[in-house]
Structures are given as structure tokens and as C-alpha cells.
Amino acid sequence: SEKMPTLVQYDPHDYAFENVKGIVHVTSPNVLPFVRYSLGDRGGAFSYDEVTKFFAKHGIDLKREAEKEDIPLWKLPFVFVLERDDFSVSLYGLQIYPEYFRPLMLEKPIDTLSTGRFVLETQHNKKHDQFLTVHLEMKPGSTHVDHKNVKIVHDVIHEGVRSRSSEFKELTNHVKDKDLLNISFHPYGSAPYFTGSVKQRWVVKDPHNK
Numbered sequence: 001s002e003k004m005p006t007l008v009q010y011d012p013h014d015y016a017f018e019n020v021k022g023i024v025h026v027t028s029p030n031v032l033p034f035v036r037y038s039l040g041d042r043g044g045a046f047s048y049d050e051v052t053k054f055f056a057k058h059g060i061d062l063k064r065e066a067e068k069e070d071i072p073l074w075k076l077p078f079v080f081v082l083e084r085d086d087f088s089v090s091l092y093g094l095q096i097y098p099e100y101f102r103p104l105m106l107e108k109p110i111d112t113l114s115t116g117r118f119v120l121e122t123q124h125n126k127k128h129d130q131f132l133t134v135h136l137e138m139k140p141g142s143t144h145v146d147h148k149n150v151k152i153v154h155d156v157i158h159e160g161v162r163s164r165s166s167e168f169k170e171l172t173n174h175v176k177d178k179d180l181l182n183i184s185f186h187p188y189g190s191a192p193y194f195t196g197s198v199k200q201r202w203v204v205k206d207p208h209n210k
Helices: 048-057 062-068 102-106 147-164 166-174
Strands: 006-009 016-020 023-028 034-046 078-084 089-091 094-096 114-124 130-138 181-186
Touching: 034 048, 048 062, 089 114, 089 130, 094 166, 102 114, 102 147, 147 166, 147 181
Parallel strands: 130 181
Antiparallel strands: 006 078, 016 023, 016 034, 023 034, 034 078, 089 094, 114 130
């Protein structure tokens, strides 16, 4: 299902946003200027009139609704932002987002076995059936997670995602004979999924779905 976008106003004297092939780009004359810098987020920009007319077309008086919620509304343009373009994986056509998994990293025993960093990847077995692998980074000094704990982690994540995504729940109900989830633990800071990079990569795109 489509994600709810974030919609905010901005001052065009400070920033200029534009949509380039579905991705938000920003230009800003700061100390370190940006010129059509890609933010990596899906979204776009609209004028004040475009947004108010869009809401009016659907029977919504944006100014009145903003006043009711005590939200300031200026005659300034809007920018809307969806999930990052690279922040989901596809499983049988269903988009799976990292936000389903983040709260689960605090659950037992995941919080004691993992640093909380994970990477989602759609993979295929020998029959070309899809399944979702959750790569988890082990705590520093750990080199192995026994099968019993891997099974517990599998069940915690499986049920946790089912409770957060009705589409995933429906999919797993439909293919009860197949385990769509695989758990893979990796040593702390090990390539290719976990490196010293400050920016964590949450998903690995499946080339079959590009």
C-alpha cells in the first residue's frame, strides 16, 4: 500500500525544491551551497495555489482545516516527501519497509543478540520462489548464534511484521506451506552488509525487480 507523505511548506528564498524523475532535489545558497542536490526521497513540490485547489477538488478547505487544528498556513509553496526510493524491498509485488522491523530490534532476544542494525533483501531459492532475508549484525565479539535463538528471532520478526502489515499477513496466510522469512546473522562490522559507514543501508535491491 502507498505510504502517507509528509507535507510541509518552505520559504523559496531559502530553498528551492523540484521533482526530477520522481525524486526530490533541493537547491540552497548556504555556506555549502546545494545545486539540484538529490535527497533520495520520492516526492515533489507544488505552489500554494496548486495545493489548496487540489484539496478543494476533494471537498476540503485547507485553510479552514488548518485553523481548526491551530496549524499555521502561509502563502508559501509546499514540498511533499514519501519513503526513500531505496527504502523498500519487493516480495511477490508487496512493498516491505524497514519501519516494520525497527521496533522489533528492541524485542527479546533480538536486543541481546544484535546491534539493531539490519538489512532487508529479497532472494530466490532453486525453484525461483521469493523469500525475504533479514540480515542482522551481531554484537561485537560474537561469532555465532545457535539455531534455537535463530528460530526464536525468526518467529518474533515474522509475527511482528504480520501485526504491522496487513498485506504481509494476507500474503503469509495465502502461502502457508512456504516460509517467506529467512534470518541471517553476520559478525559485527562485516562486509558486505555492515561496514564502518555512518549511513546505514537498510535494503538491498533485488535486480529481478528493477
